[in-house]
Amino acid sequence: MTALPEFDRHRPAELAEATELLAAHGDDAVVYVGGTELFLLFKLGFAEYPHVIDLKGIGELYGIERRDGGLRIGAAETHRSIERHPLVRQGWPSLAEMERGVGNLRVRTMGSIGGNLCFGDPHSDPATYLLAAAARLEARKGAERREIPVESFTTGPFENALDEGELLTGVLVPDLAPGAVIVHRKFVLTERPAITVAAHVRSDGSRLADVRLAVGSAGNRPSRVEAAEALLDGLAVDQLDGALAEVRALAADAADPVEDANGSVEYKRHLVGVLSGRILREAVAG
Ligand SMILES: Cc1cc2nc3c(=O)[nH]c(=O)nc-3n(C[C@H](O)[C@H](O)[C@H](O)COP(=O)(O)OP(=O)(O)OC[C@H]3O[C@@H](n4cnc5c(N)ncnc54)[C@H](O)[C@@H]3O)c2cc1C
Structure with a gap:
């Protein structure tokens, strides 16, 4: 670890101001919210920027509210504020539970959901959860606004x-x-997750519908297991156990694990399969 390099810190109060700063300083500028990832990179000597833009003063990046048949979470909201918010706890208890499991209290208090997604660390809980939730992400560059399906957001490790100068402003989670x-x-071995799995299932007690199975952390980016979803959609609930062996294999393929400090490819394939089967049983029971 080294000392932080020198930089000019900017504190815009509005999105338009942040956009102007990014346009003015180009590749010499970087944004941050909690800084839990960015300043770690600085300290390790992996990154250095002369201009650092703190987004924490921008009101448009905050708020957890119901909007357009779902929940809008401002990108600068911390894991802790999401975990504790009454709307999240009531309407999306699994989102609150997922956020409660991120890192440790210090990381949850400082780290934002937007920072987590923008950093693109493959070992991300929200990225996997939001795939199962079919979330959309809201991005802004000045007055230009667009929505990006979460599956298109992480393009690699x-x-x-995001386009140059564009900021992530919100996360849109549809109603259940x-x-x-x-x-x-x-499954966690050290600090960050080694394997993450999430499943969305709708059931009337007899058949499964709207199945979305997401796997992450094992490979380079989280992904949906579309072949398993097709197999499970419309399946009778009492046939789930019979389908799980195939689902496990499909999930392991989709996860496309890479060997790293968390384990070998075969070990991760095994864990992805086990956890995928387990959450589908749990989702159907729930
Ligand atoms: C010890 C430790 C344990 C952890 N454990 C977990 C875990 O269990 N599960 C998990 O999912 N994560 C884990 N994390 C990651 C943690 O969730 C992230 O560090 C945190 O959410 C990042 O948010 P931040 O606001 O601090 O990001 P920052 O460091 O502020 O920013 C990260 C990156 O995103 C960019 N960025 C930030 N906000 C925006 C925006 N609005 N628009 C455009 N770009 C933006 C920045 O330029 C930077 O490149 C862990 C981290 C640590 C240090």
């Missing part, structure tokens, strides 16, 4: 789909339909 649940689980 530490890469995202009656009879629908999301279950998120992970």
